[in-house]
Amino acid sequence: AQKVTQAQTEISVVEKEDVTLDCVYETRDTTYYLFWYKQPPSGELVFLIRRNSFDEQNEISGRYSWNFQKSTSSFNFTITASQVVDSAVYFCAGGGATNKLIFGTGTLLAVQP
Amino acid sequence: DGGITQSPKYLFRKEGQNVTLSCEQNLNHDAMYWYRQDPGQGLRLIYYSQIVNDFQKGDIAEGYSVSREKKESFPLTVTSAQKNPTAFYLCASSIRLGTSGVSGANVLTFGAGSRLTVL
Numbered sequence: 001a002q003k004v005t006q007a008q009t010e011i012s013v014v015e016k017e018d019v020t021l022d023c024v025y026e027t028r029d030t031t032y033y034l035f036w037y038k039q040p041p042s043g044e045l046v047f048l049i050r051r052n053s054f055d056e057q058n059e060i061s062g063r064y065s066w067n068f069q070k071s072t073s074s075f076n077f078t079i080t081a082s083q084v085v086d087s088a089v090y091f092c093a094g095g096g097a098t099n100k101l102i103f104g105t106g107t108l109l110a111v112q113p
Numbered sequence: 114d115g116g117i118t119q120s121p122k123y124l125f126r127k128e129g130q131n132v133t134l135s136c137e138q139n140l141n142h143d144a145m146y147w148y149r150q151d152p153g154q155g156l157r158l159i160y161y162s163q164i165v166n167d168f169q170k171g172d173i174a175e176g177y178s179v180s181r182e183k184k185e186s187f188p189l190t191v192t193s194a195q196k197n198p199t200a201f202y203l204c205a206s207s208i209r210l211g212t213s214g215v216s217g218a219n220v221l222t223f224g225a226g227s228r229l230t231v232l
Contacts, residue, residue, distance in 0.1 A: 009153070033218040045203065045223040052217065091155065095218025099144055099163065099210055100171070103156040 002027045004094050006104035013082055014112050021077045021107045023092030029053075032096045034068065034075045039089040039106070051075065082111045115140045117224035119204050124229045126191075126198070134189045134227045136204035143209035145187035146221065149173060150201040159202075162187055163209055191229060202227045 005024040013019045025034055036048040049059060051068055059066045063080045079086055089108050095101040117138045126132045138145065144163045148156040158171030162181040176195025181187055187206075191198045205221040 004155075006155075031217065035218075035220070037223075043201065043203075043226040045205075045221075047220050047222070050220055093156075097210075097217055099207055099219055100158060100161065101218055101221060103148075105153060105155040 002029075002032075002094060002096070002102045004092055004102050004104035006092055006107050008107045009105070010108045010110070012110045012112065015084060016081050018078060018080050019082050019109065019111075021079075021090050021092075021109065023075045023077070023104060024073050025075060025092070025094040026073055027094065027096065029096040032094055035093040035095075035101065036066065036075075036077050037091045037093065039091060041088070045091065048077075079109075082109075084111050084113050087111045117204055117206055117222060119202075119224035119227050122225065122227060124227060126229060126231050128231055129193045131190055131192050132198075132229065134191070134202055134204075134229070136187045136189065136224060137185055138187075138204075138206045138222075138224075139185060140206055140222060141184075142206035142222070143184065144207045144219075145181070146205040146207075147171075147177070147179065147187070147189045148203045148205065150203060150226075156203065159189065198229055199231045200229060202229060 003026040032053045034051050037045040039045050065078045068075045089106045091106045092104045093101045120135045146161040147159040157173050159177050160179045162168035178190045203226045204224045207219040207221050
């Protein structure tokens with residue numbers, strides 16, 4: 001069975017600090033896909049990134065970066081120079097050959113001004 | 114603009130009543146999903162449909178029912194058999210597996226959600 005673990009329930013930082021959100025995805029599949037979504041207070045989940053298990057290159061998009069390490073099943077998300085607008089719940093999710101995604105329990109990020 | 118519309122945004126229900134949540138998409142997606150979100154439990158899959166007139170149970174289907182008569186619409190009925198229906202419900206859609214050469218789990222586009230409270 002697949003399992004997504006986000007051990008950090010809540011994180012609070014001060015604006016301009018860097019912050020890393022952890023995610024561990026456990027599966028027996030050799031090919032799988034990992035995702036990060038952002039849920040602002042409005043409630044709608046916003047897609048951030050999709051990676052497959054064959055691509056271990058780090059990805060950078062503006063202030064966001066992602067580090068995937070297959071050996072530890074981790075897919076961590078770093079926000080550099082955090083801003084108040086980054087305050088949200090962040091979900092990690094994983095899926096295999098089907099379209100069914102398994103979500104983690106989410107990490108609530110609070111960025112204080 | 115293309116997207117997913119969920120209605121109503123807030124809904125109150127008395128115990129023993131059925132209630133239907135609406136989900137409409139104009140993204141031309143074949144696949145649609147219903148997730149339930151509870152505090153501290155993340156998102157759990159209720160039902161999903163890969164194509165019109167076909168749907169499958171997710172991890173927590175008991176007490177819920179769906180229909181998929183049109184590509185654009187995937188309504189969810191919360192029945193009186195659902196013992197703890199108070200939750201935030203999210204509808205999502207995606208392209209179907211194998212479409213456009215994309216293999217494996219696809220990106221989900223979500224609606225803004227419906228918050229159901231049982232009084």
